[in-house]
Amino acid sequence: MTSVSVAEPVSVSVLVGQIKATVEPAFRTVWVQGELTGVKHHPSGHWYFALKDETAQLRGVLFKGSAVRLAFPLKDGMTVAMRGRLGVYERDGQTQLYAETVEALGAGAQRLALEALYRQLKAEGVFDHPKRSWPRIPHGVAVITAESGAARRDIEAVAGRRCPGIRLDLIPAVVQGTQAVDALVQALAHVDPARHAVVIIGRGGGATEDLQAFNAEAVVRAVAASPVPVISAVGHEIDTTLTDLAADRRAPTPSAAAELAIPDLAALQQEFTQAHARFQTAWHAYRTRLQDRWQRVAQHPLITNPALLAEGYRLRWERGVERWDRAWMTWVERRRQAVALMAVRVQALDPTAILGRGYAYVTNAAGQVVTAATAADTVQVHWHDGTVPYHR
Numbered sequence: 305m306t307s308v309s310v311a312e313p314v315s316v317s318v319l320v321g322q323i324k325a326t327v328e329p330a331f332r333t334v335w336v337q338g339e340l341t342g343v344k345h346h347p348s349g350h351w352y353f354a355l356k357d358e359t360a361q362l363r364g365v366l367f368k369g370s371a372v373r374l375a376f377p378l379k380d381g382m383t384v385a386m387r388g389r390l391g392v393y394e395r396d397g398q399t400q401l402y403a404e405t406v407e408a409l410g411a412g413a414q415r416l417a418l419e420a421l422y423r424q425l426k427a428e429g430v431f432d433h434p435k436r437s438w439p440r441i442p443h444g445v446a447v448i449t450a451e452s453g454a455a456r457r458d459i460e461a462v463a464g465r466r467c468p469g470i471r472l473d474l475i476p477a478v479v480q481g482t483q484a485v486d487a488l489v490q491a492l493a494h495v496d497p498a499r500h501a502v503v504i505i506g507r508g509g510g511a512t513e514d515l516q517a518f519n520a521e522a523v524v525r526a527v528a529a530s531p532v533p534v535i536s537a538v539g540h541e542i543d544t545t546l547t548d549l550a551a552d553r554r555a556p557t558p559s560a561a562a563e564l565a566i567p568d569l570a571a572l573q574q575e576f577t578q579a580h581a582r583f584q585t586a587w588h589a590y591r592t593r594l595q596d597r598w599q600r601v602a603q604h605p606l607i608t609n610p611a612l613l614a615e616g617y618r619l620r621w622e623r624g625v626e627r628w629d630r631a632w633m634t635w636v637e638r639r640r641q642a643v644a645l646m647a648v649r650v651q652a653l654d655p656t657a658i659l660g661r662g663y664a665y666v667t668n669a670a671g672q673v674v675t676a677a678t679a680a681d682t683v684q685v686h687w688h689d690g691t692v693p694y695h696r
Contacts (some may be wrong), residue, residue: 311650316392322393326447327399331390336362336401337409340382342609351378355386355401364388374406376416383409420508422546425524436533438565441572442469442501446532448491451476454508455558462562467569473500479507484517492526503530504561505547506537512529518545527551537561659688666694 312588338355345351349368354361364386366378376561378384385665408416425431441613446464454473470579477491478484487503495503505527507515517523518538528550536551537558548554606613651657659665665689667673668680685692 316397319426320392320394320397323397324394325401326390330387333387333399334390335385335387336521337383337385338362338374340384341379341380343378343380345377353378355384362401363398364403366403366406368498370404375420376408385409395402416517417639418546421521422521422549425521425546427592428529431522433528435552437552438533440466441567442470442565444473444500446473446475446500446503447497448477448488448503448505449473449558451477453479455506456510458557458559458573459562462559463566466563466566467572469569470566471499480510480514480517485520487525488517488520488523492523492530495530495532498533500532502565503532503534503556504558504565505534505551506558506561508553516546518547523547524550535561535564656688659686 311338335472336355338357341354341356341361343351343353349367351371353366356361366374385407386401386403387405388401390399391402394401415659424435437479447456447459448457451474460472465469475491475494478487487588490647492503492505507518515538518536524546527536529545533552535555536548537560538545544554553564601607611613649689664683664685665673666683668683674680674683679696683694685694
């Protein structure tokens with residue numbers, strides 16, 4: 305580092321250069337935590353911000369090359385820990401942090417991890433599988449909750465009030481603490497489709513930290529993969545966990561979940577009574593319509609007077625016979641006229657018919673007609689009333 309005599313004034317750039325040469329080698333690696341403020345995301349991909357605590361503030365930058373490793377976007381008010389180095393920006397003479405990695409701290413870190421898990425499961429379609437339904441009267445209901453918890457008592461109370469005959473199988477599980485995740489996953493593995501038509505999984509209300517087992521990835525995946533429909537009833541109505549999103553139905557409380565899974569026997573009996581009454585009314589109306597229809601059929605003229613049916617056929621037969629007779633007589637008359645005409649034509653062609661008017665014809669001994677005077681010496685002259693031989 306170049307020293308400058310205090311007796312001689314130095315330029316700003318020289319002084320800033322001395323500061324830079326002093327600070328940067330001494331703070332090549334720093335690890336600092338604080339609250340983000342003034343966060344700006346530049347279109348180039350760089351992040352600019354300030355890191356502060358109760359009494360101090362430090363400007364900083366996260367360049368694009370390091371920002372690609374961020375698991376979450378930076379936001380004002382977020383508490384983070386950053387690794388990087390200190391540098392002096394000569395143009396402004398500002399000391400600033402050049403961050404390389406960023407980690408969220410406290411509740412913010414938990415929230416960010418939950419958001420990241422939600423995005424991952426959402427992208428995989430865990431929350432978007434077709435929601436299943438269960439029978440109106442299930443043959444059995446599995447209840448996964450703490451054995452001595454209020455949720456169990458609430459569910460059993462609702463089941464006893466609504467329909468005591470439906471079997472409830474308690475599959476006890478720890479619902480908070482370090483063992484809760486494994487316990488819930490194992491409990492879901494004991495669900496048997498042959499015995500259970502639907503599953504209620506949940507617990508009573510509690511602090512947000514007490515519900516974290518129901519945000520665990522293993523539990524969420526086990527709920528989504530359950531062989532029977534799942535009703536999630538975690539915490540109070542205002543609480544929402546990832547298990548609620550993966551389940552086939554979400555209930556605001558364990559009691560509400562029991563009301564969804566178990567039918568109300570009194571309501572079923574009332575529905576049966578109403579359905580029976582509707583059936584009786586419909587059956588009576590159907591019988592009445594059927595009787596009316598048969599009465600109309602029985603009163604039909606063709607039933608009361610069957611001769612009407614034959615009358616129609618008789619009239620059609622008589623008209624047919626009449627048409628046949630007329631056609632036959634017409635045909636016979638036409639044939640008679642044709643024969644008479646033919647007889648007239650034949651008679652006109654008879655050579656002997658002209659002899660009656662004074663004509664005669666001559667034939668030789670062979671009976672051939674003679675047409676010349678020199679044809680033969682002996683001929684026969686034929687008149688209308690006889691034949692006379694002639695010798696020349």
